[in-house]
Amino acid sequence: MTLTGEFFAFMSLALVAVIGGVLLLNLTNVIHMVVALVFTFVSIAGIYVLLSAEFLAVIQVMIYSGAITIMMLFGIMLTRHHGDEEEPKGGRLRKLVLLLGVLGFGAAVYFGIYNLDFQALPNTLHENNTEQIGVALYSQYIIPFELTSVILLAALVGAIVLARKDDEKEGDQE
């Protein structure tokens, strides 16, 4: 491991991403949590650039930092939030047990990946990245692509049906 610009870029981006995640866990205001997570999403976009996936980086900024965050903020503002609720009795013990469980899971997976190394094969992902994705998407993965459009349509129609006010039912009750 040599100290190059790529290494410094990776370290700073990873640091910002992890700090955003930790802030998500520790802040109390819900809106602050969402804003903290924007840092994580943007840093992940930078990680994608390091991994020569420029198109995915742009998609990440657009979908996650833009659309999903704004949708979450709307979801927060449409519902009412009390500041800080009192902790229930068993909450601390439960959190401790969950923390130990998650740490155990992390340790187990880290044991599997910590010295994982493949021999670096030459690849051409960095040149004409978007064109490569487009060619793969419209030749090899055309059926999953169309199925994704069906999923999006079904999800959006379902979301509208779920979130809409039931006017007829309220009319019956009156």
Added chain:
Amino acid sequence: MSSVPVSAFLALALILFCIGLYGALTKKNTVIVLISIELMLNAVNINLVTFSKYGAAPSITGQVFALFSIAVAAAEVAVGLAILISLYRNRRSVLIDEMTELKN
């Protein structure tokens, strides 16, 4: 060739996944639980893109797969928020402890 080892990317994804998992299991607010699930999906996407560049057989497939995963995640957020708003309209609460309709 590359100065950052592949395990560093995987470890970053693992840390983010653990943060998301802990948040999804401990947070009381349903919006935050949804966001934590998004964080976990993001960590998985980092893994996919990492293996698409540094894996045993580098190809564009990992990036295409990450693209599909982002699309499904967006659909999931839309449906999740719709369910959340519908629940809030009925229960006047977004705390996950009080959503016990299916219990009794």
